[in-house]
Amino acid sequence: MLVNINVKCPRCGQTTTLAVSQGDRDGTSFSSTSCRVCRARFIALTQKDGSILLFDSATYEAGEEPARPLAIISPRTGRSGYHVKPPEYLGILDRGHPLEKPMGISDEDLETKISSLSRVLYRPDGSSRPPKEVAKHLGWRAVWSAQLAEAVRARLAAPPPLSFPPFIFISYRWGAQEDVAWVAALARDLKTRGYPVLFDREEPGEIDVPLMVSKIADARYFIAVIDPGYVERIGTGEETEPIKDGWVFDECNTAFDLERGRQLRVLGLLRSGDHLPSGFRLPLPGTPGNVIDVRPEQQLKLVLDDIFPLINDGPDPEIAERARLLLLKSHEFSIADKPHEAFQCAQELTDLLPGIIDGPAQKIRVALRATWTEPGLAAAQEALALAPDSAELHYVTGAFASIAGHPQQAAQYLGLYLEKDDPIGNQYLITAHQLLGSSLDDLDQPFAGLAHLKIARNKGGDNSDLLNNLGFVLRRVGQSEAAVDVFQVGLEGEPDNKNLLINYAAALIETGHHGAAFNAIGQLEVLYPGTPQISSLNDVLNEIEQQGSWGEPIALLDAPAEALGVVVECSACPAWIPMQEKDMLCARCGAVLSQAGPCQCCGWDGRVIWAPGITAICPYCRAGELNSTPTGGATTLSGQS
Ligand SMILES: [Zn+2]
Ligand SMILES: [Zn+2]
Ligand SMILES: [Zn+2]
Structure with missing residues (x-):
C-alpha cells in the first residue's frame, strides 16, 4: 500500500x-x-x-x-530513538465464542503414549482428570504447562479486555532483592502513567500461577526484563545448553505465540548483561528488533516516555468497571445465543466509552455469530472510523458488504485487505479472494473475478460455496465444460446442495448433456419441490427437444463482449484476462479499466503499469509477474480451461 x-x-x-x-x-x-x-x-x-x-x-x-x-x-521515532508498533489485532474474528469442549485422552494413553499436553487434563468423555493423577505419570512441570495452555485457551474464547488503556504483563526472573526492586519500580512507573500492569509480587492472596500467567492472553504488551538470569531460563538457542526450570520459559512461549497472532507486542528491555535469550534481537539499521537497550541510565525514562506516554484521558475506574461488566454480559448473552441482548450490551458499552473501539468491536463479534450482515456492516464502519488501517476490519467490512449485496464496498475493503498482504490466517485469505471474486463478477468483471476465485481454490478452499461461485463465473464466461467439472467436485462433497444442483443442471444443458441435465433436475424435484428454477430449467429442456437440438450445446447466460487485442497472464497464478490493448488493470482489485480515473469497482486510483524495465506485479496473487500476449485478433473467450 x-x-x-x-x-x-x-x-x-x-x-x-x-x-x-x-x-x-x-x-x-x-x-x-x-x-x-x-x-x-x-x-x-x-x-x-x-x-x-x-x-x-x-x-x-x-x-x-x-x-x-x-x-x-529514517522511520519516525521519539527522543529515545525507538519506535514500537502497538499490536494491531483486536481479536474480532476469533474471540467471543463458546469455549469448545476439550479433547481428552484415556488412562491407557496417558500411561503409554506421548500426547499433546493440552489433552492430558481431560478424559475422553470431557470430564477433568485430577492433576495429581497426571503428575504421577508426567510430573508436575507438565501439569502446570497443561494448566497454563488450558487457561490461555479459555481466555482466548472470550473477547479481549478493554483495549484502552492497554494492559501490560511484566515477565522477569525472581532474582536478588535489588533486581526485583528494579522491576517493582518499573511496574509503579507504568501504573502512574495510567497503564494497568500485572506484576506478580503485587498480586493479592495466594497465587494460582498458571491462571496468573494466562493473563498474558489479555495483555497488549509483554515486557521481558532481560538480565543474565533471564537468559539462562530461556536459553540462547544453542542446543547443548541446559535450560533452568522456571515460568519465564512458559511466559515467553505463550507471549511469542500470541504475538504471531498479532494480539500482543513483545518488548524486551535489556537491563544488564550482554546476551539476549532466543527469540529476542536488538534492532539494526534496516531490520526491526524487539529489544531496547536500557542499560545506560536515563535511557529507560526516554523509552517509557516514547512508548508508554502518560495517559490523561483514560476512563475513570468506575466507568471502566461498568464497561468491563457490559463487555462480559454481552459475551455471555452472545454465547447463550441471545444476540439481541448481546448487541444491546455492546451498544451500551459503545455509548459509555465513545471513541474507544471495544464497543463497536464487540457489536461486530455478536453480528458475526448471529450472521447479521447489515448491523455487522454498520458496526464495522463505526470501528473503521476509529482504526482505519486495521487489516482485520478491512476484512470483516468487506465480507459483511459482500454478503449484504454491496459489491463495490466489498471490492474496496477486500481489495485493501489483500493488497496489504497482511493475512490474519489462511482461511480469511481464501474467503477474501472468494468474496472479492464474486463481487467483481457482480460488477461485470468476470475474468478478474475468476482469477480471484481460482486463487481461493488453489489455496485449499474446496468448499461448496466457493465451488458454486467458481462454477457460476465459469458459466458466465462460456466455460461451461469446466463449470460441470467444478460442480461435480462440489456435489461429491455435498450431494444434496441445492445451489450446486441448480447450477450443475444448467451447465449440463449448456454443454449439451441433456440426459444428465434431466436427471439432475429430477433430483432437485425430489429434494426441493417447488424451487422456481426447476420449472425454468424444464422449460429450456422442453424447448430444446421441440426444436430437435437435443444434445447440442446452448448458451443460457449472456456472454461478455468479445475482447480484442491482448491476453494478460501471471507467472504464478491462474489469472487469464482478455482485454483491449489500451486497457489497464486496477492495482488493488484487478478489475479491467478502460478509462482514466478511479477504478469503477473498488474506487482505488492506482494501475498496474507496463513499461520497459518495470515488472508488473500481479494484482490478483501479488506473487507473480504479468505478461501480456497479443492475440492478433479476436480472443476466443472460452478457449482457456
Ligand atoms: Zn524536487
Ligand atoms: Zn498472479
Ligand atoms: Zn479496483
Missing part, C-alpha cells in the same frame, strides 16, 4: 510529498514516485524497519552498478 510522506526533495531541496510503499513485513518493497515541485523521478525502497532509501529513477533502472541512495529517510 502506498502512503504519502512529507520530505525534503534531494534534487530541488523543497519540501514535497512523495508516495512511498508502506513497507512489507517480509522484505523490501518499492514505489516509483516523483517530486511534486521539480518533477524529478525517484525509486523509493521501503525497508523492513520502515526506513526509506531514495534513488534516482534513471540510474536505478539502468542498473549498471549498485545505485547509491540520494537520501535515507
Whole structure:
C-alpha cells in the first residue's frame, strides 16, 4: 500500500510529498514516485524497519552498478530513538465464542503414549482428570504447562479486555532483592502513567500461577526484563545448553505465540548483561528488533516516555468497571445465543466509552455469530472510523458488504485487505479472494473475478460455496465444460446442495448433456419441490427437444463482449484476462479499466503499469509477474480451461 510522506526533495531541496510503499513485513518493497515541485523521478525502497532509501529513477533502472541512495529517510521515532508498533489485532474474528469442549485422552494413553499436553487434563468423555493423577505419570512441570495452555485457551474464547488503556504483563526472573526492586519500580512507573500492569509480587492472596500467567492472553504488551538470569531460563538457542526450570520459559512461549497472532507486542528491555535469550534481537539499521537497550541510565525514562506516554484521558475506574461488566454480559448473552441482548450490551458499552473501539468491536463479534450482515456492516464502519488501517476490519467490512449485496464496498475493503498482504490466517485469505471474486463478477468483471476465485481454490478452499461461485463465473464466461467439472467436485462433497444442483443442471444443458441435465433436475424435484428454477430449467429442456437440438450445446447466460487485442497472464497464478490493448488493470482489485480515473469497482486510483524495465506485479496473487500476449485478433473467450 502506498502512503504519502512529507520530505525534503534531494534534487530541488523543497519540501514535497512523495508516495512511498508502506513497507512489507517480509522484505523490501518499492514505489516509483516523483517530486511534486521539480518533477524529478525517484525509486523509493521501503525497508523492513520502515526506513526509506531514495534513488534516482534513471540510474536505478539502468542498473549498471549498485545505485547509491540520494537520501535515507529514517522511520519516525521519539527522543529515545525507538519506535514500537502497538499490536494491531483486536481479536474480532476469533474471540467471543463458546469455549469448545476439550479433547481428552484415556488412562491407557496417558500411561503409554506421548500426547499433546493440552489433552492430558481431560478424559475422553470431557470430564477433568485430577492433576495429581497426571503428575504421577508426567510430573508436575507438565501439569502446570497443561494448566497454563488450558487457561490461555479459555481466555482466548472470550473477547479481549478493554483495549484502552492497554494492559501490560511484566515477565522477569525472581532474582536478588535489588533486581526485583528494579522491576517493582518499573511496574509503579507504568501504573502512574495510567497503564494497568500485572506484576506478580503485587498480586493479592495466594497465587494460582498458571491462571496468573494466562493473563498474558489479555495483555497488549509483554515486557521481558532481560538480565543474565533471564537468559539462562530461556536459553540462547544453542542446543547443548541446559535450560533452568522456571515460568519465564512458559511466559515467553505463550507471549511469542500470541504475538504471531498479532494480539500482543513483545518488548524486551535489556537491563544488564550482554546476551539476549532466543527469540529476542536488538534492532539494526534496516531490520526491526524487539529489544531496547536500557542499560545506560536515563535511557529507560526516554523509552517509557516514547512508548508508554502518560495517559490523561483514560476512563475513570468506575466507568471502566461498568464497561468491563457490559463487555462480559454481552459475551455471555452472545454465547447463550441471545444476540439481541448481546448487541444491546455492546451498544451500551459503545455509548459509555465513545471513541474507544471495544464497543463497536464487540457489536461486530455478536453480528458475526448471529450472521447479521447489515448491523455487522454498520458496526464495522463505526470501528473503521476509529482504526482505519486495521487489516482485520478491512476484512470483516468487506465480507459483511459482500454478503449484504454491496459489491463495490466489498471490492474496496477486500481489495485493501489483500493488497496489504497482511493475512490474519489462511482461511480469511481464501474467503477474501472468494468474496472479492464474486463481487467483481457482480460488477461485470468476470475474468478478474475468476482469477480471484481460482486463487481461493488453489489455496485449499474446496468448499461448496466457493465451488458454486467458481462454477457460476465459469458459466458466465462460456466455460461451461469446466463449470460441470467444478460442480461435480462440489456435489461429491455435498450431494444434496441445492445451489450446486441448480447450477450443475444448467451447465449440463449448456454443454449439451441433456440426459444428465434431466436427471439432475429430477433430483432437485425430489429434494426441493417447488424451487422456481426447476420449472425454468424444464422449460429450456422442453424447448430444446421441440426444436430437435437435443444434445447440442446452448448458451443460457449472456456472454461478455468479445475482447480484442491482448491476453494478460501471471507467472504464478491462474489469472487469464482478455482485454483491449489500451486497457489497464486496477492495482488493488484487478478489475479491467478502460478509462482514466478511479477504478469503477473498488474506487482505488492506482494501475498496474507496463513499461520497459518495470515488472508488473500481479494484482490478483501479488506473487507473480504479468505478461501480456497479443492475440492478433479476436480472443476466443472460452478457449482457456
Ligand atoms: Zn524536487
Ligand atoms: Zn498472479
Ligand atoms: Zn479496483
